[in-house]
Amino acid sequence: MSRVRLTDRSVAALKPKEKRYDVSDSLRVGLRVRVAPSGNKTWVFEKRIRGGQLRSHTLGRFPVISLGEAREKALTLEKEAMEGIDRKAEAATKQTVSTVLDTYEKLHLEHLRTGKERRRQLNTALAKHLNEPISKLERRHLQEFIDKTAGAGTLVLANRYKAALSAFAGFAWRRGYTDHNIGAGLSNATREKPRDRVLTLEEVRAIYDATELISPLWKPLIRLLILTAQRRNDIAGLRYGEIDFERQRIDLPSARTKNGKPHIVHLSDPAFALVEAFKPENDNETPPDLLFTTTGTTPVSGFSKVKSQLDKLLPEDMEPWTFHDLRTAFATIMAETGASESVVDRILNHAASGSAASAVARVYNQSQQLKPRAAVLDHWAALVTQETADVVSIAS
Structure with a gap:
């Protein structure tokens, strides 16, 4: 990942490539512009919280958010990080599994033909954790439910739950509700054949x-x-x-x-x-x-x-x-x-x-x-x- 002194003109001149790439700003360390294959350009700022974890924040798209505005947002986040303020952790403690599921349904499931059934599957799989903070949800909780379903003899059904949980976990991670993708590495109950x-x-x-x-x-x-x-x-x-x-x-x-x-x-x-x-x-x-x-x-x-x-x-x-x-x-x-x-x-x-x-x-x-x-x-x-x-x- 290259690092240069960015300007609005240089950001506007960045061309999309076959794969996504980042260009870092040398003036505001941790700030970078992410260029997608579609041509969309997004501001991202990354900074480690004092005594805590490395956090990544999406600041908005260019040119709606100019370089100057992105640097100001990054500076605010940098000051908070130095003071030990963790926005994502605070937000996560306020977000329950149920509220994140509601957001997932509104932004994604409502646009799927099978969205209602997928929400029902997730409600069943996460029934014990719906009122808990999303930050407390762990991979082992997801795998335990998959294994329990498989143990009842319904192997294909267990695979369906695994797919639903993996997709939801990925959404929660990409939106910053969890520190990492807790759905990564979940095991299938059985290897399915085409039939x-x-x-x-x-x-x-x-x-x-x-x-x-x-x-x-x-x-x-x-x-x-x-x-x-x-x-x-x-x-x-x-x-x-x-x-x-x-x-x-x-x-x-x-x-x-x-x-x-x-x-x-x-x-x-x-x-x-x-x-x-x-x-x-x-x-x-x-x-x-x-x-x-x-x-x-x-x-x-x-x-x-x-x-x-x-x-x-x-x-x-x-x-x-x-x-x-x-x-x-x-x-x-x-x-x-x-x-x-x-x-x-x-x-x-x-x-x-x-x-x-x-x-x-x-x-x-x-x-x-x-x-x-x-x-x-x-x-x-x-x-x-x-x-x-x-x-x-x-x-x-």
């Missing part, structure tokens, strides 16, 4: 709403995929005889499931309405064998084409996603509401099969999980179809 993309509740609802504009064949299929959180082929190959209209559920035979075991899928009211539309209007009509078919003998195909149609109807800034991500979104969002991991796993037909339980025990365990599974799917349907996307906890 671990977690759709937000708003994104799931956007996909659900977009199906209104696709073909009448695909609309109920995609909506049923979302509302039941089942595998794509299980729903695409759904047969009329697999629907139990009296008990409002789907009974998938072992021959049609990935793990070779029969699987029961509760149908929430919105999901049941979709399959009920396939019932013949009178008893003389023959019901269809396959619900989703163009040939009458084979399940519908062409998911890639339908996916392309949906993508054109979704927000342009929405990140790439797959149909499998709908299942991951269900598992993650319902875990946030307090749903039991074992119940979610059974809904997804991920139930562990490592132990050899007796036949009676297997039937007993399955029957004991049917009501909780129905409750979780009913709650999921309400979250997807309601007008607002506020997640309400179902934990007891």
Whole structure:
């Protein structure tokens, strides 16, 4: 970093480069002008507080703040530093985690499509510290919450919290609320694969709403995929005889499931309405064998084409996603509401099969999980179809 006797003319003549660079003022030591690649020029003053830490202050942009004004501001800060006055420390003690979160939301989150969900995540992760001074918040507090979430088995959710906390910590540090970036170096709970993309509740609802504009064949299929959180082929190959209209559920035979075991899928009211539309209007009509078919003998195909149609109807800034991500979104969002991991796993037909339980025990365990599974799917349907996307906890 070069040091020269700056003038307003020399500062105005500074040209942007590929990377940001600083030019220090030789007259007022610690004062420098920072030139960004965009061409913006910002005054920065750095001085160590007597008996304390080195502090960096942003004084404003040139030419709104002239060189003379920047030197005056720097001189004031230098005098305070010599007297042991630490503006940032004093400001930090007055700023709680909650007030900084409010500022973060106003300046950043409000401009994001997923800003409300990100604020909710941060409120959850920082619940114990919301009323504490931001200066007291430490990296270990953030990592402890991430590790606790991961320890509950929700690894991908833990990664989402880590991303939210890292971004907020970076904001707090850049704005001077903390002495250093407490989010730097936070560890992920797991190394995610590309298929671990977690759709937000708003994104799931956007996909659900977009199906209104696709073909009448695909609309109920995609909506049923979302509302039941089942595998794509299980729903695409759904047969009329697999629907139990009296008990409002789907009974998938072992021959049609990935793990070779029969699987029961509760149908929430919105999901049941979709399959009920396939019932013949009178008893003389023959019901269809396959619900989703163009040939009458084979399940519908062409998911890639339908996916392309949906993508054109979704927000342009929405990140790439797959149909499998709908299942991951269900598992993650319902875990946030307090749903039991074992119940979610059974809904997804991920139930562990490592132990050899007796036949009676297997039937007993399955029957004991049917009501909780129905409750979780009913709650999921309400979250997807309601007008607002506020997640309400179902934990007891």
